[in-house]
Amino acid sequence: xxxxxxxxxxxxxxxxxxxxxxxxxxxxxxxxxxxxxxxxxxxxxxxxxxxxxxxxxxxxxxxxxxxxxxxxxxxxxxxxxxxxxxxxxxxxxxxxxxxxxxxxxxxxxxxxxxxxxxxxxxxxxxxxxxxxxxxxxx
Numbered sequence: 001x002x003x004x005x006x007x008x009x010x011x012x013x014x015x016x017x018x019x020x021x022x023x024x025x026x027x028x029x030x031x032x033x034x035x036x037x038x039x040x041x042x043x044x045x046x047x048x049x050x051x052x053x054x055x056x057x058x059x060x061x062x063x064x065x066x067x068x069x070x071x072x073x074x075x076x077x078x079x080x081x082x083x084x085x086x087x088x089x090x091x092x093x094x095x096x097x098x099x100x101x102x103x104x105x106x107x108x109x110x111x112x113x114x115x116x117x118x119x120x121x122x123x124x125x126x127x128x129x130x131x132x133x134x135x136x137x138x
Contacts, residue, residue, distance in 0.1 A: 007032075020044065038086065047082040047091065054094050054123045055080035058133075061121035065113040066102055074101040091129050098135040110137045 005027070009018035019029040027044070035041020055078045066073050076098065083093040096118065102110065114135045118124060124131055 020049075047084045050091065050123075050127075051080040051082040051094070054082070054121075054127070055096065057121040057123035058096055058117055059098075062098075062100075062113060062117035065117050066105065069105070069109060069113060071102050071105045074103060076100050076102075091127070093130045093132065094124075094127055096131070096133045096135075098133060100135065100137050102137065105137065107137055111135065 003023055005020060005022045007018055007020050010016055014034045017031065017033045019031055020027050021029055031043035032045050033041055033043055036043035037045035037047070058080070059076050059078045063073050063076060077100075079097045081093075081095045081097075082091055083095070084090070085092045098114065100110065114133055118131060118133050
């Protein structure tokens with residue numbers, strides 16, 4: 001399975017502008033720029049997209065783990081915060097905050113499944129950074 005996206009950039013790093021298009025066209029000439037990456041400009045940025053990818057991947061992986069354990073998630077909501085250190089030119093952390101409603105699932109089993117999803121979702125395996133999770137079972 002292969003997926004793709006295309007980035008187009010015009011101009012200098014600080015004053016230039018670009019757009020991103022994904023294979024599915026969910027992003028279709030979506031604007032990104034220095035301002036959207038390092039300030040509060042309009043558009044998206046690579047770190048925001050990594051955050052979305054990690055939140056989505058982790059949440060889906062956890063859903064599969066919950067299914068395998070014989071339960072069904074009523075609701076899984078994950079927020080991911082990516083920390084980019086411009087001085088290092090590196091993403092230094094991906095922090096996931098999860099709120100889950102899974103009827104009948106014990107806290108102990110929930111914690112085990114969260115740890116497995118955190119470690120084994122494909123985006124977690126891709127990232128060369130510290131990954132942490134705060135998980136709440138309601």
